[in-house]
Structures are given as structure tokens and as C-alpha cells.
Amino acid sequence: MLSKSARALVAEASDILGYHLLDRYKEEDGRFTASSRVSFLVGCLALARDAELRSELRPDVVVGPSFGGMPAAAYAGAVGFADAVRMTAGWGDRVDRYFAEHYSDTVSQSCARLPEEELAEVLAQLRADGEWHDVACYVDADFAIVSVRERRLPWLVEQMRARGGLPLATMRPPMHSPSFAALREEVAAEVFARLEFSDPVLPMVDDHDGGAVHTAGQVREMVLDGITAPVRWPSVVATLRERGVRELVVAGQDSLWGRVRCSTDNFAVTTLTPRRALVPPARRLPAGTG
Numbered sequence: 001m002l003s004k005s006a007r008a009l010v011a012e013a014s015d016i017l018g019y020h021l022l023d024r025y026k027e028e029d030g031r032f033t034a035s036s037r038v039s040f041l042v043g044c045l046a047l048a049r050d051a052e053l054r055s056e057l058r059p060d061v062v063v064g065p066s067f068g069g070m071p072a073a074a075y076a077g078a079v080g081f082a083d084a085v086r087m088t089a090g091w092g093d094r095v096d097r098y099f100a101e102h103y104s105d106t107v108s109q110s111c112a113r114l115p116e117e118e119l120a121e122v123l124a125q126l127r128a129d130g131e132w133h134d135v136a137c138y139v140d141a142d143f144a145i146v147s148v149r150e151r152r153l154p155w156l157v158e159q160m161r162a163r164g165g166l167p168l169a170t171m172r173p174p175m176h177s178p179s180f181a182a183l184r185e186e187v188a189a190e191v192f193a194r195l196e197f198s199d200p201v202l203p204m205v206d207d208h209d210g211g212a213v214h215t216a217g218q219v220r221e222m223v224l225d226g227i228t229a230p231v232r233w234p235s236v237v238a239t240l241r242e243r244g245v246r247e248l249v250v251a252g253q254d255s256l257w258g259r260v261r262c263s264t265d266n267f268a269v270t271t272l273t274p275r276r277a278l279v280p281p282a283r284r285l286p287a288g289t290g
Contacts, residue, residue: 038089061245062200210238
């Protein structure tokens, strides 16, 4: 409502979707629906554009962990905004439909302060019990997001706490698992087949392994891999450090990636949230800071 960049993107997205995005977003009341996913896309891009205008931000490399892969692809120039909106909305519709029929009893639990060796013991016990599980995200050396059947969630939380971990949010639907290969195929055939990808104008880093992303095909596979491959943020951080990045600018609502220690210990982190966008910047970001 207040950002010129956001208003322009909301208007364009509303034309593409056939309904007013902001009105629909208000009606959803915080639920993670197609309109909220597109709103997230708009928010990330608007904040990044405002930062360019207000702070002379000129990034050297772009990365979008988890659902951030879609706005990252758009910001890097690998997909036009109209196709980014169609991709986000279509992806969300298929995800909602798939998890209404499959793995509907599955949740993802985040946990901080749980060392890798302790996490490995918890996962080993789940394997021994024959329980379906997967690690959706490796957020830091002692921070992971684990997906399990909901009936095993109390046990998982108890195990995490018993080992010194700090269980945080419980999320649904789950994501980032090879078990969801059928969903990946469906999204590729029904959504991505109608999209046009280009080689990114800005270099990108794959959030699943820290690899370099240079071509249109690599961008397409990276975004699709968000369904079936775990996010490995420490690998991304290692790649950014190797590239000489010293400042990490997070554009969008963030309660995770810009706050964990592997980010704050390695970079000067600037978080551009919707609330911060309404406050005049305290300093100018130097050009080429990542």
C-alpha cells in the first residue's frame, strides 16, 4: 500500500491472476495459500527494488533458500515477472492439491541447538523403527528441519529436547524430500512447461548444494529441486565466502536464514523486511556487496 514498487507489482500480479492480490491476501488471514505465496514473491522483489533505488544496492550474486528460489529466479532475470507469478501460483495450487491427498499426516519440525551427531542418532532411531522421515533443511551446523508423520511428532520433540535441542516451529505441508518426486513431475509438466526461462543476468547459487547456476536450464532444475532436495544453507554460505561476499542482504520477511549463526558469523547481515522498508535507511549500502 505504501511502497511504489510494491503497488506496481501488485497491480501487475492482479491482472495476471484475475483477482486483486491485496484483497485476496487480506481474506486469507495468514494461511499459506496461492495468494499469500504470490504476495511473498511481490514483497521480496519490491523490497529488493526499493533497496536498489534507495541504497544503491548492486548485488554480486543471488540465492533464494527454500521458497525464496522463485523470487530469486525473477530478481536474477532468469524468469519474467508475469511468468514468476504464474509459476508461484501454479506451484502452490499443485502443492495444496498433492498434500491434501498424499502425506497429509506429515509435518516438518525445526530445531536449533541440536548438534549433527545428536540429530544423526534421532534419525537412526526413526530408521530402526521403520518410520518415514526426512531432513528438509540443514539450516546450520546445529539447526535442522525434520519431516515426520504427525503421530511421531511428540516423540521427535521429546528427543530433541532431551538432547539439548530447542524445538521451534512446526510446519505443514512438508517439502524438500525425494519422496515427493511425483509432485515434482506434476509441477514440471503442468506448470513449468508453459514458462520461459532465460540465463540469469546475475550469478546465482543453488540453495541445495551451493553450486553455481549460470543457465536457464539450471535455474529451472534448481527451482523444481525445491520439491525433492533438502536445503543446505551451510553449503551456500561456504560458496558465498569463496566468492568473496562479505555482506548478506535479505530481501523479504525473514525469521531464519539471515539470523542463524552461520550467516551472522560470516557476513554483515542487512535484513530488508516490509517493516524496515518504511524506515529511512541508516546508511548507504556499498555497491557490489553480495
